[in-house]
Amino acid sequence: MPLSSSINCGNFHDKIVEKVQGVQPLLDGVLSYLPCPTEVSNYALDQTKNEEKVELAGTPVGPLVALAFKLEEGRFGQLTYLSYVSHFFNRIYEGVIRKGDFIININTGKKVKVPRLVRLHSNEMEDIQEAHAGQIVAVFGVDCASGDTFTDGSVKYTMTSMNVPEPVMSLAVSPVSKDSGGQFSKALNRFQREDPTFRVGLDAESGQVGMHTIISGMGELHLDIYVERIRREYKVDATVGKPRVNFRETVTQRAEFDYLHKKQSGGQGQYGRVCGYVEPLPTGSPTKFEFENNIVGQAIPSNFVPAIEKGFKEAANSGSLIGYPVENIRIVLTDGASHAVDSSELAFKLAAIYAFRQCYTAAKPVILEPVMLVELKAPTEFQGTVIGDINKRKGLIVGNDQEGDDSVVTAHVPLNNMFGYSTSLRSMTQGKGEFTMEYKEHSPVSNDVQMQLVNTYKATKAAE
Known part of the structure; x- marks a missing residue:
């Protein structure tokens, strides 16, 4: 039997149309979140005019405006002794960048040369001579931090600054071996460049450099990941203290x-x-x-x-x-x-x-504590248990929605009461619950909590 006679062309066409219509919402979503760079409006802030908003043309014609949005220590990083960063990923919003060009870091004022320009695909690098607006490239040998803006010097634009909240949790860390102090410092310097929400300081009371280093971030998991990266990527065993919430007064x-x-x-x-x-x-x-x-x-x-x-x-x-x-x-x-x-x-x-x-x-005076916006998702059968636990942690329920067979609860909870919550949630929901947590604000603590914190502080000072 001929192939054409075994297929109902009308039904076949309908099936194709049905498939395309089913995929269309997905395609629309991709286009919405990942549009063509030259077809969207990008804005910069003119530093010479009190950060006046300037629309970028998004074409090769015009001054160079590029943003360093990701740092990575690549395979050639260990050859650069003066920099912990081997290259940065660079998104070009306007103009052209060429190998050998001199570009200016607007955030630091430093003028640097582009020694090598590459285009990346997966883990493959392709050396290129120039890149145009809308492209993402990597540059080697340039010292910078995440969020820095580069221009050719003809304009003093910066891309819209990121909203970086204050760290809400701190952790004391120190290398086990004094010989690994160099690698330890190298790791912390690199992480600060990569992540603007990650901060490093010293214990103000001890003042002992390297022995009482305090790392601060957006939560328990955030800091645990960096401690693990210090061990895995830099082979430095670190002694870790108890997490400490960043209160304010x-x-x-x-x-x-x-x-x-x-x-x-x-x-x-x-x-x-x-x-x-x-x-x-x-x-x-x-x-x-x-x-x-x-x-x-x-x-x-x-x-x-x-x-x-x-x-x-x-x-x-x-x-x-x-x-x-x-x-x-x-x-x-x-x-x-x-x-x-x-x-x-x-x-x-x-x-x-x-x-x-x-x-x-x-x-x-009053004490302020970081309050987190917590979103929980768990099967409806565990809703009562989950909400009861949030209430015990002095959380305020601000939303409760249904999503299929799951209940989605939104709450404001003091960070100091959220230690070990992931383990508790798994126990309460037979491993079926999940949650996300982000910083909301610092709010005054209750009188009883303030009294408890003050008494603990006085006892600690007296013991010292």
Whole structure:
């Protein structure tokens, strides 16, 4: 029988149309999330015009504007001794980039040469001489961080800045062997470049470099992954401390200060008086610390005012409740006094530090804790158990929807109550539950929690 006579052409056509129509929503989704780079509107911020929004043409004609959006230590990374990053992936939004060109990192102001330009497909690299707007390429030998913008120097544009929230959890880590300190530092430097939400600092109380390194991130899992990467990729065994939630402190009412720092110990003494008040910033304020100099006249010489501001900032780095940074405060300087001989920058800085400590208690300080937006998904049969557990963790249920046979619960939960939650959720739901968690805000803790945290802090300080 001929092939043509064995097929009903009408039915065959209908089946093809049905298949295409079934795939069309998927294709529409792909086009929506991954459009042609030259057919979408991309915007940059003009740094010479107070970050005015500028639409990019998305064509090779025009100034070069490129974004470093991913860093990776590739197969040739160990040959670059001055840089932990062997190359960065670069998305070109406008203009042309060529091998041998000099480009400027707008974020750092550094001018660098493009030594090698490659196009990547899977794990294969193809050397190219130039790349145009809309393409993604990799550049070797360029020192930068994720989110840096590069231009040819004719414009001072940066791509829309990323919203990087403050870390909500910290972890003390240190290399087991002193000999691996170099690799340990190399790993931390690389991770900071790759991930703007990953921070590295030192324990302010110990001040011992390398022995009390504090890594901070967006959660328990986030930090666990980086500790594992240190071990796996850099062969460094690390000692890990207990995760610590990043609390904050703030004030709730205005409080006056009037402090005179006077010290005489033979020779030139120290003299500085500062007067003013501290108050909370309005809700939603874009800044966390403000300093205003409202002194009329020359009660305090203007050259000492920066030292006073520095003293208040330093004092705000450690609140008296539990030793965490104080934020959302405004310091207003209204008056003061100086001495022709004994006044100095150090004297006024110390006066500011003591003045802040003097008025802090009167400003009714409170402790702020990070609150997370948690979304849970579990079979409906476990809904009651899951919600009950969230309530025990002092979470606030803000949404409860049905998705097929699953219940989707949205809640705001204090991060301090979410330790080990993945294990608890698996136990409650026979391994069928899952959740996502992201930072929402810092909110005041309850009175009983504040009292508990303050007592724990005092006991720790007394033990030291």
